Amino acid sequence: MLMVYAPRAITCLDSHILNETLLPCKNTHVNSLNNVSIGLGPIRAPCSSILSASSFYWKSRNQLSSIKKWLCQMHDSIPSDDEYRSSRNIAISLFRRYRNVLDRGGGDNLKEFISAGVNAYALGCTDEGLRKELIDMKQSGVEIEAMESYSGSTSLKSKIASGEIDECILWLSIIFITILCTPQPTIVRWSSTPPVSDEERLKWKGFCAVIANAYYLRGMAWLPVKTLQLEQMAVVGQAEEPSVVASRMRLVFSTLEVVSPQWPKV
Template sequence: MLTSSMSYISISPYTYNTQILYNKLCRPCWALKMHNISSFKFDFVRPWSHGMWRSLSDCASTRNHLLHRFHINASSDEDFKSSRNIAISLFKRYRNVIDRGGGENLKEFINAGVNAYALGCTDEGLRKELINLKESGTEIEGLQIYGGGTSVKFKILYEEVRECILWLSIVFITILCTPQPTIVRWSSTPPVSDDILQQWKGFCAIIANAYYMRGMAWMPVKTLQLEQMAVMGSAEEPSLVASRMRLVFSTLEVVSPQWPRV
């Protein structure tokens, strides 16, 4: 059931036009075209057709550039040398947000997600890596608290895997809803599974529209709940919807900043 809560802060009045939204925003940088707007289907094409093929050494160079550009706090390059290591790195940062709050911790998760997107990772691939770790009983060593100290080891829970990968999927979909070019993806494989894309692309696109066309950094929770009701048949609690919205806005600020840093 939808709540009557309408707590929000908006920089400008909110309106959006679906036609404008999908014509201008929801185009991956390597997509030639989209299907009919009303079908809400992306037409994913191979980046090689755009002359975007790169050698493995170029990909390594790209990875190092991304680590520098997005200030990813990696313990070493080992964090990004395999999908397993990337999954562990993302999960550590997810747990860091849960345990210590958002802010810079959330930005670190987003930065790591952007890096995973650029390197060609998929939400399902990383989900499988985390499930395999869970089923093998592997313990993950958490990120150290700033200033040093001993980090804590913890086991992975299925619910944590589900939520961590959902966060990552939202980051990936948000990148797809940015004007081109933003982040170049060195893979022809769609980053997000079809069912998750169907569920969340409208949610992310509405926020992207508000961000780019209305200069907004927050919007009514009720609007997003209505979108969830239309697509999924139910809406999440206002606090959870607000956290999803914050994740999308924060991702947009990382990959496509619109205002000078203070």
């Protein structure tokens, strides 16, 4: 994994949970990388500072090879760099993987969605920018093709629903906030634009930080759902259903395992 320490980090964590000492939620901004020279063409919002409508331009082939390898440390289901050439392509990639989790269950499918979300974070995307891309596609009647099935390719396509957009982007926001709650900048972000809106950050930073605290300081891989419901009550005045909270917790723990594995794989 490529790791570059940011020149500054902004602490953004205040927890409401039982006066517990939690890890700081760090907003890592990397505006420049030593020995890496990047030339950008016209930028297609919202993935500022990295994405162009055509391609990336690099002055070092060795750097290109190492960066691309890091950005694409995902399963073989990702066919090419085309998924990262524009913010719209990234939005489609994320949405397809979101549907894949719903249709086929978590496990590796969830890890693929998280890996795509981590790449979106690194490329400078924002939750609201990708939401806008999906809304634009919904309004234009675009149909999204399903992921390739285990038995071969499939031509199944369907339109985007508003509820799907909201939930998919919420998952993405939780992934972004979880990355910000790691104790050091584990993922380099090539943009100074905050990855999540202030509203979502305030709503979920305590939730993600409670889990990050358990993961890093206590070596835990699960928490009592009631603990997280209390955090939700303190922040937004109400708690989600236990099954929903458990799924949110699984998303955070799985993201931490992807960006900052604590135990060797067997």
